[in-house]
Amino acid sequence: MLDFLIRRLSIGFLTLLLITFGVYGLVRAMPGSPITMVEDRGDIKRQISEADRQALLKQYGLDKPWYTAYAHWMFDMARGEMGRSFARKRPVSEVIGERLGPTLMLSSTSLLLAYIISIPLGLLSVARAGKWDERITGITLYVLYSFPSFVAALMLQLIVAVKLGWLPLYGMKSDEYDTFSSGGKAWDIIRHSVLPIIVFTYGSLAYYTRFIRANMQEVIRQDYIRTAQAKGLGPFAVIVKHAFRNTLIPFVTKIGLSLPALLSGSVIIERIFNWPGLGQLYFSAILERDYPVIMALTLIFSVLTLAGQLLADLLYALVDPRVRIEDSGG
Numbered sequence: 281m282l283d284f285l286i287r288r289l290s291i292g293f294l295t296l297l298l299i300t301f302g303v304y305g306l307v308r309a310m311p312g313s314p315i316t317m318v319e320d321r322g323d324i325k326r327q328i329s330e331a332d333r334q335a336l337l338k339q340y341g342l343d344k345p346w347y348t349a350y351a352h353w354m355f356d357m358a359r360g361e362m363g364r365s366f367a368r369k370r371p372v373s374e375v376i377g378e379r380l381g382p383t384l385m386l387s388s389t390s391l392l393l394a395y396i397i398s399i400p401l402g403l404l405s406v407a408r409a410g411k412w413d414e415r416i417t418g419i420t421l422y423v424l425y426s427f428p429s430f431v432a433a434l435m436l437q438l439i440v441a442v443k444l445g446w447l448p449l450y451g452m453k454s455d456e457y458d459t460f461s462s463g464g465k466a467w468d469i470i471r472h473s474v475l476p477i478i479v480f481t482y483g484s485l486a487y488y489t490r491f492i493r494a495n496m497q498e499v500i501r502q503d504y505i506r507t508a509q510a511k512g513l514g515p516f517a518v519i520v521k522h523a524f525r526n527t528l529i530p531f532v533t534k535i536g537l538s539l540p541a542l543l544s545g546s547v548i549i550e551r552i553f554n555w556p557g558l559g560q561l562y563f564s565a566i567l568e569r570d571y572p573v574i575m576a577l578t579l580i581f582s583v584l585t586l587a588g589q590l591l592a593d594l595l596y597a598l599v600d601p602r603v604r605i606e607d608s609g610g
Contacts (some may be wrong), residue, residue: 289590295586299578300578301579307571308346308349310566313342314336314340350481357579362376364572365565366573367568373570378556379556380558386555390477390484394488397485398489399492401491401492402489402491403496405493406493421490424468429549430549437450442531447475448472448475450554450555452473452555453465453469454468476549479549480546484531487565488534489575492531496524504545519521534592546559547562558580561573561577565577
């Protein structure tokens with residue numbers, strides 16, 4: 281297992297270097313720069329003298345070739361320094377820390393709901409295979425899986441928030457938030473989060489349910505399942521105790537791969553709902569050419585993605601020890 285872990289970490293570190301190197305080059309190649317963002321800010325274009333421009337370039341580290349600047353950025357990151365935001369004039373760690381909670385609130389809740397609902401739905405669809413209710417459920421899930429999340433977000437805003445007025449249209453807090461009691465503040469945030477959570481959840485819910493159903497359909501055709509049924513075991517014992525247990529390998533892989541979604545969020549959905557999370561921050565940083573924020577978020581998302589893949593590999597290896605043997609060439 282130690283050799284298995286070392287190989288995976290080595291591959292992950294090399295992949296991380298390649299990702300950040302490529303993204304840094306692409307970011308620096310984008311039209312515009314923090315200097316042009318300063319000049320174009322406001323209705324009237326600001327004029328910056330050449331001396332001030334050179335001073336700003338040096339301050340931002342833009343007076344060096346991008347690959348040299350990348351090396352300096354990597355050195356700072358190795359020391360745990362994310363730098364300062366160009367647009368917000370504050371440490372990047374503080375800017376990201378403020379947006380961490382709102383994103384975790386949406387993503388963790390939606391992932392938890394998706395797993396809690398999709399597992400019984402997937403098992404039920406196998407137990408009720410061919411029945412009218414299973415067909416209706418399958419068609420509904422297929423439609424949900426095919427429906428773009430940004431369209432669903434706009435439709436929910438139009439119907440639930442604008443037409444019916446049941447929930448807030450966007451944002452995380454009401455204008456009167458500071459005047460509410462502690463319970464009122466919590467309830468206000470919950471009301472604002474309902475629509476984003478629904479949009480975050482429904483696509484993954486449909487995907488996980490269909491994923492569980494597809495894997496279960498392969499397992500229930502195996503001989504040992506027919507043997508269990510021939511022994512007179514009930515549907516619950518056959519499906520849950522025998523069939524579902526043997527679908528854990530691909531399922532735990534999905535759990536590991538869902539880790540990046542906890543922080544990456546969704547840029548489009550957070551933008552539509554004006555939710556102050558990391559996705560919204562990433563979008564704003566790109567528009568502002570805020571290189572330190574862009575690279576810090578890219579690094580965080582990349583590390584989470586690689587950590588999720590590593591976790592999936594470890595869970596896979598723990599569930600099925602043959603994976604370690606095959607991976608080592610034994």
